[in-house]
Each structure stands twice: as C-alpha cells, then as structure tokens.
Amino acid sequence: MNNSIGKTFKKLRVSQNITLKAAVHNIEQLSPSRLSHWENDESNIPLNKLDQLLENIHVLPNEFAHLVGQRYVNHLSLQVQDAFIANNIEELHMLALNQLKKYNHIQDNTELFLCALTCNFYYQKTKIDIFPMSLKEKITKVLTSTSLWNYYHITTFGNVTHLLPDELLYKIAVKLINSFPHIKDCGMENHIFAFIALLNANVALIFKNPNLAKKLLHKICQLEIHQFDYYSSLYLSIVKNLLNYQQTKNPKFIKLAQNIVHFCKSINKKDAALEFEDLISQIQQIS
Template structure:
C-alpha cells in the first residue's frame, strides 16, 4: 500500500523514477517497492518524501485503511472514551471477552483489552481477569517479531497489565525496533508511539522502571525527521524530572512550545501524559 500511494504522489508531481531515486536507492528497487514487490527502510522513505514535499504525517494519513475492522473498532472506542461513556464501553468489553472465551479468537481478546484499558482510566478498575491478562501476554509474545496487530494491542493495554509485564514488553519492543524500521514504516512509528505512551504510564505506576526505560530509549538511534518521536521522548524525560524535583514550569513551557507546532494530535497526546500525573496543564 505505501509504495502504491507514493507512486501516485510521485506521478502527480511529474517526477521520474530516475530523478527521485538519485543517490538514495536504485531505480529498480524503488520500482519494485512502488509495485508492492519489496520494502524500503524508513530513512530512505523520509528522504524520498522530502523530495515530493510530503511530510511523514501527511503520508501516513493518506495510507490509513478506510474500512479496516480494527481501526473502526478503535475509532468508535476512542469516541466513547472522549465522552466518558463507561456504560457503552463496558458493554463492548463484555461482548468481546465473552466472544473470546467462546471462540479463543485473539482478536476478541485484543478488543476486550482495549475496552478494559479505557475503562480503567475512567473508573480506576481493572475488568480483565489475571488469567485473561496472562493470555494477552502470551499472545503478544508468541511470535519471533512484533507486528502491527500485536503492537496496537499492547499500545491499548498499558493500564491493565502488571507493571512488570509492561516493562518486559516495552523492552521486547525496543529490541525489535531496528527490525521494524527495516521492514515497515507504519510498524516502526506505531512501535515508537507504544513504547513512549506505555513508558508514560510507568512514570506514574512504577517510577524506577520508567527511568530505566528512558535511559535505554535515549541510547537508541531514532529517526529525527519524524518530529513526534523526538518531542515525545523529550516530554517523557521532563515528566521524569518533574517526579524527581516537583518543578512543573519546564513542562508548562514545553506544552506551550508544542502547541505552537500546530499538530493537534501530538499536543493532545502530551496533555494526556501530563494528565496521567493528575496535574493541570
């Protein structure tokens, strides 16, 4: 899908394969990627996007599936969450956890976990049983590598898994980050969001582990042109400093600067991380 979308954008700007691939990638490899026959690294993709004046954020928005069942489920859940409609969310949880117990279909467990995750944030109660939590961990770790489904499922279960499990899974995802960067742009970005967002949760629930994760994250070489990764890593570090010294002024200044960037989704993510510590922005 990514290659096909890029091909349409390139042709709409009347740029040849030879011109856009110069000093970045061979024309044959680029052609194969555009036709869905191979993949390219994230670093090369960002250079190519710069050459057609399209940001990574814009490109991702163009490639989001319009009728993906999981995306539709999460979109509906997000809407109910924004309305704090715990009754409807609880019904969704019951429906999906019952379906999982009846069929053992992991998709139902992933959906039930996502519903339980937002319920925890609303009601401060974990509706996922210890056995279901164990099943979730098993499904998330049974493959040699992470994929989009497991990354999203982990990203939507940070509140309802034990801190030790969250810590272990974040480390597992970090260990896979280079592999993900090399095979798929979307997987890589989703992995980074999950690593940072679940680390933010640990700032509140297990401060010592969050500091260990920050140290490891800062050792990684992440793709600087993707602004949200840089911003979120810096914000994670500020939250940890706040927990240590109680000084909220650097966070408030950072939020004001982030607001100026004009990226509402990123700014809202930062506000959510700040709210996790029961603070006002």
C-alpha cells in the same frame, strides 16, 4: 479470491518458517495441499477462511490488507478513541464490557486484542481494571513468546501497557527494543507504531514505577525516530517532562509540557493536544 493474495500470504508464511500444516491448523475443510494450490495460483479458497489463516501466521487483517493494497478499518478502535477524547467514560465502559462478552463467544486473538484495547482505555480514565486475569495471562504469553514483532504484537503491547505489572511491562518493552532493527526493516508503519508503543509503556511506568520508567526512557532515547513521525518526537518530549516532574515535583516541567500542548494547538494537531493535556492532568492528580 484474487490470486495475488495467495502469493502475499505465502511470502509471510515462509518468512516466519510456518509450515503449510501449521497454517491450516484447526481450520475445517482446508488441507495443506489445498492451501498450497491457492498460494501458487492453482485454485481459490473461501474468503471466510482468510481470517483464520492470518491468525495462524500471526498477522492481523488490517496489516494484511495494507500489504495487498486494500484498506481495513476497525470501527471499534475508532469508537474507543472518540469516546476517550470526549471523556465519555460511560461509553468506554459499555464498549469494554461488550467486547469482553464478544470474546467469550469468539475466542480468537483479534478479539483478545480488542478486549485489551477497550479495557486499557477505560482504565486510563477511571483507574478501574476490568480486564480479567485469565486474559492478561493470554496476552502476556503472546508477547513474551514472540520472536517476530509484527503489527499485531506491536499494537497489542501498545494497548495493554496500563494493565500489566511494572516489572513485566519493562521486560516486554526491552524485548521490543531489542527487536527494533528488524521492526525498522518492516517499514514505516511498524517503526512508528513500535516507538509509540514504547512511549505508552514509559507513561504507564511513570505511574507505576518511576525508577523503571527512567531506565526504559534511557533505552528509548537511543532509538531512531522515523523522519516522518512528528507525533513521537512531541510525545517523547512530553514523557521526559512528566517523568522529571514525577521525580522532582518541580512545576517548571509541567510548564514545559504545557508549552508542547500549546504548540500542538498552534499547528492544528488538536487530538495530540487533548491527549497530552490529559496526561499532564493525570500526573498532577497523583502528585
């Protein structure tokens, strides 16, 4: 393995005050001294140990790959997004069930995150919750105990919003908001993903508890949207109009939301347009 990877790993580990001993916890044939040698360019370690090391320091493989200049693509996430956009409920169900089975065999946090993602997308289409309570408790423990919101925690939260109770959802969202200054300092990607995760939480609360949704939206509006993040600006406008419609039942807010959809189509942002159309349809159905 490239020694620059060891240096990057060490920087992340030290920044979180994680000891060498904690970093190699439950990893066979990898001692603190061997890890230290790798971090300091004095030896190599087997590539198959890296995912376990990253899990122990709370960093996802794609986040780490980005930091060391490599590209990581999670094909399951892409499959789920494609099925969601195509309204392929049968495919979403199959992907969710397969991922739950996989987690039963490989019980690590990355697979848990993917379980949440697949079940969350399936729920949005069907309102059927197939995410086991035991896994909800594990996700909740991760999100409520973290003091460092990295890519893993942000995206996990953003993809479990429809599966958590409203009060807990609001509590975790506020925790994320309170960490926003640090998140901004971690770069554009985390800044954008954190804002989108909060909007996802707000959408879920519009369905579950509009009063809490209003409180959360007020806090979100105090945050800064990244200057290159066109999507969150549009998404925020959609959320405002859907919440107003949910509370007043005034059709003018649906019209305003539809105008945003038309704008997305006019600038060739078809995926965003389809996503916003789906939200509008869901709000109209429950009203």
